[in-house]
Amino acid sequence: MKDSCFSDKNIALKHLLDKYDVDCSGVISEQEIPEQHSASLKIGNTENVLLPWRMERRFMELKVLVENGTLENISTLRFCNISSAKTATLDKLIYREMDLCEWIGGTRVKSLFAVFSEASAANIIIKLQNGMSCSVECSVMLPEGAKPVDRHEIIAERGVASDRVVDTQVPQSSIYTFTNNGSECFTDTDAEIFGLDTDSVNQTRAAFKVLSEPETMKEWNQQDSRLRQLVDAAKKSGRLEQVIHCNDGEKSL
Amino acid sequence: MKPIKIAIMSLTHGHTRKYYQTLKDNPKLNWMAVCADNEEVRDVFESGNHGVPCYMSSEEMFDRHPEIEAVVLASANIEHLQQIEQCAKRGLHILSMKIPTFDMDEYDRMIEIVDKAGVVCQVELEMHYNPVVHRLKKLIKDGEIGKILSIQATNITLSPVWAFPWQGVPEDSYGKRVPLRDGDHRFRGGALCDHPHIFDLIRWLTESDIDFVFSDVAPNIRPELEVEDMLLVNGKMKDGTIFLLDPSWSRMEERLKVPGPGWEVFPKRMEVNLTISGDKGALIVDCFGPNVYHNGGPNDRYTVQYTYFDEWIGLIDEFVDCVRNGKQPKINLKWHRQSIAAMNKCYDSIQQNQPVHL
Numbered sequence: 001m002k003d004s005c006f007s008d009k010n011i012a013l014k015h016l017l018d019k020y021d022v023d024c025s026g027v028i029s030e031q032e033i034p035e036q037h038s039a040s041l042k043i044g045n046t047e048n049v050l051l052p053w054r055m056e057r058r059f060m061e062l063k064v065l066v067e068n069g070t071l072e073n074i075s076t077l078r079f080c081n082i083s084s085a086k087t088a089t090l091d092k093l094i095y096r097e098m099d100l101c102e103w104i105g106g107t108r109v110k111s112l113f114a115v116f117s118e119a120s121a122a123n124i125i126i127k128l129q130n131g132m133s134c135s136v137e138c139s140v141m142l143p144e145g146a147k148p149v150d151r152h153e154i155i156a157e158r159g160v161a162s163d164r165v166v167d168t169q170v171p172q173s174s175i176y177t178f179t180n181n182g183s184e185c186f187t188d189t190d191a192e193i194f195g196l197d198t199d200s201v202n203q204t205r206a207a208f209k210v211l212s213e214p215e216t217m218k219e220w221n222q223q224d225s226r227l228r229q230l231v232d233a234a235k236k237s238g239r240l241e242q243v244i245h246c247n248d249g250e251k252s253l
Numbered sequence: 254m255k256p257i258k259i260a261i262m263s264l265t266h267g268h269t270r271k272y273y274q275t276l277k278d279n280p281k282l283n284w285m286a287v288c289a290d291n292e293e294v295r296d297v298f299e300s301g302n303h304g305v306p307c308y309m310s311s312e313e314m315f316d317r318h319p320e321i322e323a324v325v326l327a328s329a330n331i332e333h334l335q336q337i338e339q340c341a342k343r344g345l346h347i348l349s350m351k352i353p354t355f356d357m358d359e360y361d362r363m364i365e366i367v368d369k370a371g372v373v374c375q376v377e378l379e380m381h382y383n384p385v386v387h388r389l390k391k392l393i394k395d396g397e398i399g400k401i402l403s404i405q406a407t408n409i410t411l412s413p414v415w416a417f418p419w420q421g422v423p424e425d426s427y428g429k430r431v432p433l434r435d436g437d438h439r440f441r442g443g444a445l446c447d448h449p450h451i452f453d454l455i456r457w458l459t460e461s462d463i464d465f466v467f468s469d470v471a472p473n474i475r476p477e478l479e480v481e482d483m484l485l486v487n488g489k490m491k492d493g494t495i496f497l498l499d500p501s502w503s504r505m506e507e508r509l510k511v512p513g514p515g516w517e518v519f520p521k522r523m524e525v526n527l528t529i530s531g532d533k534g535a536l537i538v539d540c541f542g543p544n545v546y547h548n549g550g551p552n553d554r555y556t557v558q559y560t561y562f563d564e565w566i567g568l569i570d571e572f573v574d575c576v577r578n579g580k581q582p583k584i585n586l587k588w589h590r591q592s593i594a595a596m597n598k599c600y601d602s603i604q605q606n607q608p609v610h611l
Contacts, residue, residue, distance in 0.1 A: 166546065191382055
């Protein structure tokens with residue numbers, strides 16, 4: 001077998017579609033549209049939202065730990081995501097973390113209370129419909145060029161799970177190099193579409209899921225609408241300094 | 254491409270459960286049947302409700318399923334020669350476990366049998382399909398750290414002997430009962446026999462062969478085993494690269510008969526880490542990290558929940574490509590022979606307390 005190294009996510013997507021005989025096609029957005037909070041997949045003339053983080057193995061495994069009973073009687077989700085304003089907006093970070101709360105928590109947001117420091121930072125406390133509490137801490141105040149830092153911790157009556165190893169504060173990598181040019185780190189997570197960075201791998205895998213399991217498209221597009229409303233609800237909460245109740249469905253947000 | 258009709262023999266190897274999932278999920282494979290080594294193994298298999306017929310005799314399985322094209326030899330090392338002969342006679346392609354045999358005459362006989370039958374025999378060394386190893390290989394090829402001077406590598410795990418007892422029986426694992434050295438009550442066939450990956454990796458990364466090895470066996474951390482569980486190896490490649498390897502069972506385990514959640518006592522049950530120094534720099538590698546972590550059920554211990562990419566996708570891609578297109582797998586018997594020879598020399602070194610050249 002010839003080893004492939006991909007640098008373009010749409011070429012990688014075509015490789016997967018061909019390999020698994022999926023008779024559909026689409027184009028992953030190369031540049032994110034400013035008002036969009038996530039990457040998208042254009043099928044024909046229609047833009048479809050992708051929720052790429054749902055394809056990331058660390059989140060999939062955290063969800064497994066919740067669903068298979070490894071953790072019992074979950075109390076609280078503590079999520080954090082800080083980035084640079086050059087690579088993300090605050091809305092985008094909140095959008096992702098809200099989705100992770102609902103997806104890993106296995107239910108919808110019931111209410112939330114948010115505090116904002118303008119468009120730079122937000123701290124949100126969320127109540128899910130199943131009674132779990134969540135804290136979501138987002139900021140875009142990292143300097144340009146800094147790698148994003150995130151952390152996801154699940155606290156239960158039996159067990160704590162996290163995507164960060166104990167006694168560390170920043171994400172770890174698989175490989176660290178130390179040369180006269182300085183140090184670099186690498187984390188490769190997918191041998192099938194090797195060469196892409198983690199975000200591009202996730203977007204490619206998400207696009208492949210949408211094309212090979214078309215029911216995902218509707219689900220994710222609906223969730224996109226909901227998440228936009230949740231982001232708006234957080235902003236409204238911050239503006240009014242009030243708890244926003246979301247449990248009556250999307251219209252009440 | 255037409256899926257390959259495949260079966261599994263014996264079901265006693267530590268990777269057997271991985272094959273259940275792979276043979277079910279991979280669209281390039283059509284899982285036809287299995288044959289079990291014994292009734293206990295059959296009962297465990299059948300409790301999994303895999304929907305695949307299980308036979309107690311390989312002959313019966315092959316006779317009932319003449320459509321089978323390939324076989325996974327998921328058996329004790331002692332069974333491999335006889336099973337390769339049986340498969341080759343029927344013209345079946347072979348996916349061999351990581352140790353074909355430690356008997357070098359037997360090994361050469363296997364090469365001869367496979368060549369004569371014209372079947373594919375791919376050795377299962379899954380690290381070749383690991384994305385972190387792909388990056389490592391690329392960094393070295395691109396000259397990031399210059400010429401390699403030194404490699405330190407671990408392939409350390411828990412011991413599988415409680416679930417797969419043959420791995421603690423010298424004859425079944427090593428092929429015969431050979432004392433480690435004079436005055437030592439232990440025999441060849443333990444942790445070293447379970448961990449060929451780093452011997453293979455240092456050859457693959459340096460594109461050189463091993464020149465000599467020195468190996469020291471330490472006191473067992475499981476004193477009741479009659480095979481070694483802790484050892485160290487160092488030596489030099491023919492291109493001058495020095496190396497230090499740890500192929501031990503240094504991570505303690507719960508003594509489960511069927512592996513599952515809670516198997517590990519130490520949080521990370523399996524590790525392949527490397528430190529490589531070159532003339533332009535150095536790099537450190539964790540082939541199975543980072544992951545996610547928890548201290549939930551069943552034992553409330555801090556535990557690594559692995560997130561690494563499924564290496565069996567690439568492994569099966571290569572196997573199917575070789576079978577369907579008449580190609581030679583890169584990890585074939587001839588390639589792997591040097592690694593097995595080097596592992597044998599490690600045992601010789603332990604016996605002699607001297608470095609041993611290949």
